Amino acid sequence: MAITGWVLAGVVLLVSFGLDFANTAQGGAIDLRNRITGVRLLESGADAYRYKWHEGELPGFCDLYNNPQLPVSKTTATPALLILHAPLAALPYRPAQFLWFFAQWLLLLGTGALWLRACATPWQRWVVAAAVTGFTYTASWRLHAERGQAYVLLAFLFAWWLTATLDVKRGNSFMAGFIAGLLVMLRPPFALLLPFLALHRRGQWLGAALGLLLGVGLPMLWNVGCWPDYFSAMQTHAELYLHDFDPRPGPQSYPPTIEGVPTDILGNYVAIPYADFSAHTLLRGLGLAAFPVLPLLLAVVAGCVCWLWFSRKEPTERLLPGLAAWLFLVDLFLPAYRDSYNDVLILNVAIMGIIAAGKFPWAAWPCALALPVGWAVYAFAPEAAWAINLPSMLFAWGAVMFVLWPMMRKRESD
Numbered sequence: 001m002a003i004t005g006w007v008l009a010g011v012v013l014l015v016s017f018g019l020d021f022a023n024t025a026q027g028g029a030i031d032l033r034n035r036i037t038g039v040r041l042l043e044s045g046a047d048a049y050r051y052k053w054h055e056g057e058l059p060g061f062c063d064l065y066n067n068p069q070l071p072v073s074k075t076t077a078t079p080a081l082l083i084l085h086a087p088l089a090a091l092p093y094r095p096a097q098f099l100w101f102f103a104q105w106l107l108l109l110g111t112g113a114l115w116l117r118a119c120a121t122p123w124q125r126w127v128v129a130a131a132v133t134g135f136t137y138t139a140s141w142r143l144h145a146e147r148g149q150a151y152v153l154l155a156f157l158f159a160w161w162l163t164a165t166l167d168v169k170r171g172n173s174f175m176a177g178f179i180a181g182l183l184v185m186l187r188p189p190f191a192l193l194l195p196f197l198a199l200h201r202r203g204q205w206l207g208a209a210l211g212l213l214l215g216v217g218l219p220m221l222w223n224v225g226c227w228p229d230y231f232s233a234m235q236t237h238a239e240l241y242l243h244d245f246d247p248r249p250g251p252q253s254y255p256p257t258i259e260g261v262p263t264d265i266l267g268n269y270v271a272i273p274y275a276d277f278s279a280h281t282l283l284r285g286l287g288l289a290a291f292p293v294l295p296l297l298l299a300v301v302a303g304c305v306c307w308l309w310f311s312r313k314e315p316t317e318r319l320l321p322g323l324a325a326w327l328f329l330v331d332l333f334l335p336a337y338r339d340s341y342n343d344v345l346i347l348n349v350a351i352m353g354i355i356a357a358g359k360f361p362w363a364a365w366p367c368a369l370a371l372p373v374g375w376a377v378y379a380f381a382p383e384a385a386w387a388i389n390l391p392s393m394l395f396a397w398g399a400v401m402f403v404l405w406p407m408m409r410k411r412e413s414d
Contacts, residue, residue, distance in 0.1 A: 002122075009129050016136040017105055020145040028266035029097045030065055032148025036096060037063045038075035039082040039089045042223045048075050048082065049233030059258045060093075064267040067249035070240065072233045074247070076336070079219030079226040080185040081150060093259040093266070100148055107156040108132065108141075108344070114156075115351045118163045120358075127360070128351055131371075135347060138374025140391060143272045144341035154190075155344050157183055158327070161193075162320055162352055165201060171316070172203025180204060181211020189330045192304050196323055199312050238293060238335035242280065273377050275385035277392045278331075278338040293335045300333050311406045318406050321353035321363070325399035332396065340388070346370075346395040353402050363401035370394035 040060050041048035051073050053062045066073045075082070088096040112132035119125045135141055144151060157179055164176035180197060183190040197204050219226045240247070254263050279296065304326045311319055328345050331338055350367040354360060374391040382388055 005126070006129075009133050012133050013109075013136065016133070020105070020136075020142065021101070023142065023146040023270045023272075024098065024101045024148075026265075026270055027146065027268040028064075028093075028261065029100065029146070029148030030267070030269050032097060032100050032150075033093070033266070034063045034065065034074040035077050035082060035085050035148075035150065036089050036093060037061050037066075038073070038077060039085045041075075042079060042082055042219065042226055043086065043089070045223055047229045047233075048223075048226070049073055049229050051075075055253075055255075059255070060089075062254070062258050064252070064254060064258075064263065065249060067247055068252070069249070070245070070247065072236045072240070076234065076237060077150065078186060078188070078215075079223070079230055080182070080215040081187070083219045083222070084153075084186075094261050097148065101145065104145055104148075104152050107152045108136070111152070111156045111159045111347060114159045114163050115347075115355070118166060118355055120355070124354060127354055131347060131351060131368075134371040135344070135374075137378070138343070138371060138391060139273050139378035139388070140340040140343040140374055142270075142378055143274055143339065144344055146270050146272060147341065149341045151342055151344050154183065154187055155348060157186070158190075158324070158345070159348050162324065162348060165204075166317055166320060166352075166355070172201055174204075174207035176201070177204030177207025177209075178211040179207075181208035181213075182215055184208075184212060185215025189327060189334070192301070192323070192326055192330065195305050195308050196319070199308055200316055200319070241335050241337065242293070244284065271381070273381050273383075273388045274339050274341075275388040276337050277340065277385075277389040278336070279333045280335060281338075281385075296333050300330055304330070307403065314406045317356040321349060321356055321402045322404075322406055324349040324352055325402040328399045329396065329403070340392050343370075343374075343392055343395050346399065349399055349402055353405065361402075361405065363398055363405050366394045366398035366401065370398070 037051075037060065038048040040058075041051050044061075046061075049072055051061065051066070052068050053066060063074055088100060091099070109132070112128060115128045115132075116125050119128060143149075161176055161179045161183065164170040164173060164179070170176060177197070180190070180193045183193065194208070197208060216227065223229075256263055258266055280293075307322065307326070308319070311322070324345075328342075328349055331342050331345075346367055350364045353364055370391040373394060377388055377391060
């Protein structure tokens, strides 16, 4: 029976992989494109975050969605994340695009494998398999895979850190700390891991320091000004976003082929439902379009730090789902578009919670409900933003419940 179940899961995953492959073949993975052009520019010594391509310049620097009317490019990944794309950037774009597609799937399956290894019981393994398999059929994953996004890399590394930190033998290991430090430089909101290390995993600090150092230093070997360029451009992006500027470029003239790829394919993308899902969208709807970013972010950070402090006596395994939930929720408050491909990070929140609880916790039910809703969003392609964002709303609801879980531990144990 068990073998039949695993074979069935494999077949279902293979079908999902085929659907993603067909989507990828139709377009140019437009979000991957700006990271590839970004790392090439960074290596050339140029400012990857404000560059504008002009006819006659290297086609490898050309991103069709880099709006020439805006002062910034489409590249928003940190220099550390860009450098990880250097091996792909050395290749012609079309092979690099498909290599990244395969990498996305390997990283997703690797995330599932890490959690399967951490499970203590067969039923937990079945839940993990169902969660990962089911997620691949949501609009969130379809959008991630087709656009060539990188959140699954963060999900994989974070799952590695969570499973290592949960393990008695590896909880204070150098490697776990290194991953934590690297995550901070790949995506700065992961800095919320640092107060957790200070309270619960001081043995990881040496590794974290090296991860931070390499994350900062390695990109600077190629471009010494890359980090100031990044932070300056992110400030501009935030201002444009808060004032509701449309980042999409108007009609432009480009060569018929770029890096051997027809321009109409390079700039094409599959019509998968997506909509902005951020706190700033809600505030804009309430007439608070220019709500200050810093107080909102500081309130979130302060809330997380206070949560860590007041929950410091809780066992680590009970804190890790909430910590993962904070990191999922903080993205909602950044002054930037928050699309559904971020939702892949919820897998770590829900699965960590299931393993820590030893049963299916009440906080995981909204996440479970979000999966069939996500299937419906992809199948029926609604146009209303509230309908497109229903899965993200449910995932966010589940994340909030996981934050509250340590405070409700007595009720959970009853």
